[in-house]
Amino acid sequence: MLKKYWFATAALVLSTTVFAADGGGYLGLAAGMSDHSNNGNLANKTGFKLFGGYMFNKNFGLEGGYATTKSSDDNFELTADSFYAAAVANWPVTGAFDLYAKAGLGFNTFDHGGIYGDIGGGQPSTSETSAMFGIGTRYRFTPNFSVQAEYERYHSDTGLISAGLTISF
Structure with a gap:
């Protein structure tokens, strides 16, 4: 009988700790519009x-992630890949509703192409590590499923405005 009470008490304490922490892992994907400030006129x-x-x-x-952004027109294409x-x-x-901000490091690679391929110091591809930041909002439909909208800046010239889905576990 004492074992049942001990087990019930331990289960209650552990479940309270888990709910109080309100943490855990998550995975997600998002899509949106790139923001390359040096090339704002690209369609x-x-x-x-x-x-x-x-x-x-x-x-x-x-949080860690991979983002790829692309801007192009008839004469030029810029692709930026960022791990952050x-x-x-x-x-x-x-x-159910959160606001959030993030800050860290972005590891960026830029590929330049088209007739203006000399952008980027005459190199078709350049790499750079830089500070990154982001702000966003999230709405949880269930404890494990949410949608989010955010703006992230991976480099001084490269950002992403996106909407996405997140699965928590």
């Missing part, structure tokens, strides 16, 4: 992102 702007992270509690976590690692600060506004 075709697309971007995609895969990401994952871990929230240590409801306010702080770490960032700290995430989350503000739960309501039970």
